[in-house]
Amino acid sequence: MKREEIVAAAESYWDANRDAIVADIAKLVEIPSTEDLAAAAPGAPYGPGPAQALAKALEIAEGMGFSATNCEGHVGFADLPGDTETQIGIIGHMDVVPAGPGWTFEPFQVTEKDGFLMGRGCLDDKGPSMVALHAVKCLEGLNVARPYTVRFIFGANEETSMADVTYYRERYADPAFLFTPDADFPVCYGEKGGFDGRITSPTIIDPVILEFDGGGATNAVPGSATALVRGDIDALPQADRLTIAGLGDGLVRITAEGVTAHAAWPERGMSAIKLIVDYLLENGLCNQQEREFLELDQKLVSATDGSGVGIATADEYFGPLTVVGGTIHIDNCHLIQTMDSRFPTSITADEIIAAMTKLTDAIGGTFENTLLMEPFLVKPDDKEIQVLQDAFQFVTGDTEHKPFTIGGGTYAREFAKGASFGVNMPWIENPQWVGGEHGPDEGVSEELLKTSFVIYVLALAELQALDLS
Template sequence: MRKYREEIEKYIDEHTNEMVEDIKRLCAINSERSEYVEGAPFGDGPRKALVLALDMADKYGFDITNYDNYAGAIDLNKKAKGLDILAHLDVVPAGEGWSVTNPFEPKVEDGKIYGRGTSDDKGPAVAALYALRAVKELGIPVKKNARLVLGTDEECGSACIKYYYTKEKQAPMTFSPDGEFPVVNIEKGQLQGEFLAAVEDAGDKRLVSIDAGTKVNVVPPKAKAVIEGFSVDEVEKEAKKVTKETGIKFAYDLEPVFEITAMGANAHASTPQMGNNAITGLLELLSRLKFSPSNKIETLKKLYKLMPHGDTSGEALGIAVKDEKSGELTLAFSMLDLKDNRLHGFFDCRIPVSGDGDKILETVKKKFKGIDVELLNDTVKLPHEVDANSPFIKTLLSIYEDYTGLKGECIAMGGGTYVHDIENGVAFGAVFPGTDTKMHGADEFVVIDELVAAAKIFAQSIVELCE
């Protein structure tokens, strides 16, 4: 039996209901990033979530610091830096397709909490807070400080944590409960590509506009196009074939314009194979319709050939690569806007540790230039890796094994977390192996028993890493 384990488990079990209620309170706030307002750099929702979380910690007797509503910190004590835990309170857009509850009306059902942010990342953030509470209220002696840092812009570039680190230094060890168990010691590199093209239109059968996608790191579940000169029968004949081949469904609105809506399934851009991309499904249909010849249609067809439906590994672009450590490259065509003869879009590419980011960037630029589309990006985020044999990681894995009875091992993921640029930072939970929490999708949830287990693991980790 690990030292203090019995006390930690008893404490978390006794405070589970309280923890669930705190999660529900936080998840009732729509903290999607919005326009800047004074005192709220990422909009009022993220600010409200941060203020509430810090108020909770203050009520529980912790010293708190608010870094200009970019981020907040909750300290176990006033001793030297030992461990930072980085979590975030902002969320991706709610999206559509929710069936269990409304996105910001958290609901407990069948041992799960449903709602946007329950898994990513408000639930794990509160679990980390309760881990700190356990150590504090049980009076477990530690020699160093553990600090919970709460950001408000992780989903849109992590400007919050960049600001935080202009004010504070990194701790000797850092983990983020914004990934998976056991320990994520490798995060793939990333190219979030933005592209632009001027196109020309002609003829009676025209593609007027496309509006698809909401965030670069989300596989879009819906994509819309407005066309002219077609009958519903013409479109539906081809649409039925596409639906049969891809699973993408289509709906039509004839007034005041002929609008086609493609409906797929969203997913995180780091795991595009888990979704069904509505943009590429829509382009598959449009490429089959007999539009009047134009530069616009030809450019769109050529672009689609580079990122066709179902190609989530970059084969058509000529950038596919994989390795044993971190798996294969992933590619998600995530946003597309066509309006007034201006084509503008984004894709998200996650690169394994063996991938040459600069070579991949140059390959994409060359392929896009060949179809008269300009790639606006000129940088690639490098992969992140922490030595799997370090005492820090070995401690985390040992605790995970003891508390779960499952094998502790290092894993790689495509998703980028706060620790991507932290020298000794890893993702540690809070999702358990085999659980799909529908993160970034409709009916996102967290399993209460798993979050309770995570809180216990976090508390034990604080004790042993700061002892």
């Protein structure tokens, strides 16, 4: 079939099956599939919600005629057989983050409004997954050669630890190539390395800083922080974005309001920890041990490119390293600061550890690497990446947007060769009442889903034409 014929067939499939696709999305959105390890059980290792959503997705796949397998609630898959056992893979996830506050729509049902589908998971990742699954069904009806089996993998633990993929890869071979509909178009071919660490001060003797709490997650610029210190409120100036309040008995509460941002894009945020660290140092609200720790911390939180702590670097694929100081607290007379770095191929984890350890050794503290993910890269000129990019361009007519890399992490990095491929087009502006993934009023344009569906059908057909041996 010609490309134009494949696109026309995909559009006809969507028009004929639109209501069924939306209904399949709704069946999954109705399940609050957030991780609940306290309720984990055999067959439900991440809690009842993810297990129920996984079972429902496999039920939908079986209803479409695919052979489906549930792997003890960790993960599942459905196959469209090809002429060989070599696989083209698609992976989506059935778990979601909690609804959280601020919704004006019911989070766990699909609401249709003005061409949008609203509900938790409509964008991340139940909606895209059902669109991609129907693309596989559409492929089955096309008059195109299928030398490769298409395996759709349904994950149940993407939003937390991706233990589902670990379980899967211990038991099954990787597809020859795989994509996940859980990011942006046109195509992401690489993801920075992920490095988390913990800076711990020596035991603080006779502290001035009695409490210091900031941030809610290691992998985010902290939007709020607070400290309780010994000080003279009458001698302390007010400062922008800080609230300085005397509590009596020589105690002062300092509260900072920053701007939170994901660690993949730290330039969008303003660190509340930095605001307090700067103020404590400027006003002498620390003893010598605390000053040494705060001066180190200031180096970390003041430069998101890592230059403050000597790890700034960049490469041709990922651009510059980024770093944030996500959380701070005091535990048993130790100040503890966490860090999150997204690093390119021009530096190693060992070099980051060496640079940070040199700084903590100088103050009698310690540094610990708490998470490590090596950079993931498929070269942008690889044939599989080019097929995805060409499919996007042919369907949309968009030649402006090019393959890219990200600082975040998707399922793609967990496999030998993969990419993240839609459905979001961040350059398209949604109405103000439509929220994004992980936020209130999560929603997705039905037109975007239809366009993504057509792109996926064309990409799957043309991946079948490649030599994947």
